[in-house]
Amino acid sequence: MLTAAQKEQFWRDGFLVATDAVSPAELAAMRADLAGWVEESRDHAVPYGPPTIDGRPRFDMGAEHTAERPALRRINNPSDLYPAYDQVMRNSAMVDMVADLIGPDVKFHHCKINVKLPGSHTEVGYHQDFAYTPHTNDDIVTxxxxxDDMTRDNGCLMGVPGSHRGPMHTLFAGERFTGCMTAETVVRMKARQVPITGPAGAVCLMHTKLAHGSEANRADRPRPLYICVYTATDAFPLWRNPMPNRHEGLLVRGAPSRLARLQAGVVELPDQPKSASFFTVQGQRSAAE
Ligand SMILES: O=C(O)CCC(=O)C(=O)O
Incomplete structure (x- = not known):
């Protein structure tokens, strides 16, 4: 699926945008579900929905949410319940692309949708995903x-090219897990960041150690991302899944592994409060909290 140049770009920069990661029909089905959920959220004042397997509300809204101006910001593990999202997680071109990078043997870890509706305040504080999901090795792709189209003004992802080859940065302030890098580190990251943009149906394949964040949506178009995390089958979790789900460990390509591959180093383990989504961990309140 990916060319040699695309693979080289991924390992050099730590990310890659590839178009046509899903078929038009797959994209349309996911978008139709999402449009329905945004409408449904108008009837709710607090996070709601069929709970995740660890009992959390599946749908989370920001504190600014109202019926008139919904701020649905997160849907946790949609592949657990919704066929369109399950199909894409298991068997789309996107999965083949991931296998080209860390395969041939690949398993699933968790998934979520970050919505960023127009007028919502949702932003993503700088972090490296590996700090939330440490494994025995870092052959992990988000x-x-x-x-929808992801543009400079609708709160696109911002990433720091090459940062996946540098150190891991703490997400603690003293003893408190903030889920974000420290203010000093963020200044350094932002000085080197680049916007990551693309059309609907494209995928950003991101190395688990890439430093990234994103700002609020200032446009009149939503910026929804369906985010699936995959690992090589010989990468095993060092800590509990921040978003437990029915399909953790599901083999999506190749063969399972009974060997764990270990990478040398010291890993700081996260501290994950059981809130409706990681936005609250990062200090952004949920609706009606
Ligand atoms: O939604 C975004 O802009 C980034 C998502 C992200 O970093 C995450 O959910 O870990």
């Missing part, structure tokens, strides 16, 4: 599928 696949961020664009359900």
């Amino acid at each position: 696949a961020l599928l664009l359900l």
Whole structure:
């Protein structure tokens, strides 16, 4: 699926945007579900929905949410319940692309949708995903599928090229897990960041150690991302899944592994409060909290 140049770009920069990661029909089905959920959220004042397997509300809204101006910001593990999202997580071109990078043997870890509706305040504080999901090795790809065009003004992802080859940065302030890098580190990251943009149906394939964040949506178009995390089958979790789900460990390509591959180093383990989504961990309140 990916050319040699695309693979080289991924390992050099730590990310890659590839178009046509899903078929038009797959994209349309996911978008139709999402449009329905945004409408449904108008009837709710607090996070709601069929709970995740660890009992959390599946749908989370920001504190600014109202019926008139919905701020649905997160849907946790949609592949657990919704066929369109399950199909894409298991068997889309996106999965083949991931296998080209860390395969041939690949398993699933968790997934979510970050919505960023127009007028919502949702932003993503700078972090490296590996700090939330440490494993025995870092052959882990976060696949961020664009359900709409992602542009500079609708709160696109911002990433620091090459940062996946540098150190891991703490997400603690003293003893408190903030889920974000420290203010000093963020200044350094932002000085080197680049916008990551693309059309609906493209995917940003991101190395688990890439430093990234994103700002609020200032446009009149939503910026929904369907985010699926995949690992090589010989990468095993060192800590509990921040978003437990029915399909953790599901083999999506190749063969399982009974060997764990270990990478030398010291890993700081996260501290994950059981809130409706990681936005609250990062200090952005949920609706009606
Ligand atoms: O939604 C975004 O802009 C980034 C998502 C992200 O970093 C995450 O969910 O870990």
